[in-house]
Amino acid sequence: MDEVEKTADWRFVRKLEAYFLKTKQGQNRSRLIAPTPFFVSSHMTYPVQAADLCIYCINWGFRVPREMNAVNRPEIASIFSEKIEKLQWVGINKVGDTWGLENKCYGIVYVPDPYESRFKK
Secondary structure (H helix, E strand, O other): OEOOOHHHHHHHHHHHHHHHHHOHHHHHHHOOOOOOOOOEOHHHOHHHHHHHHHHHHHHHHOOOOOOOOOOOOHHHHHHHHHHHHHHOOEEEEEEOOOOOEEEEEEOOOOOOOOOOOOOOO
């Protein structure tokens, strides 16, 4: 992840930890990711700059249907949206062993604001 500011980075890590430890969905997803994000300054490494460019194209050129209605940049969407759609991982999540229910899972999901708590007190 791109380094922002030390206290904001630590706050974000604590929120990630709480999500993956205290919520059922987080516990299910935790087996699929690295346990702690790695923060680096993107101007220091070329692979991180490439990742920044990719995420920029996803952020401004791709919209998750039915979840995200924010404006995009048409010049980016026209070039990359269809390509991103084809590159996105799609899997099947089986719900319960006996029910036989299946849900599609996607590699790109919409997160409204990772810094804002869903459970405000």
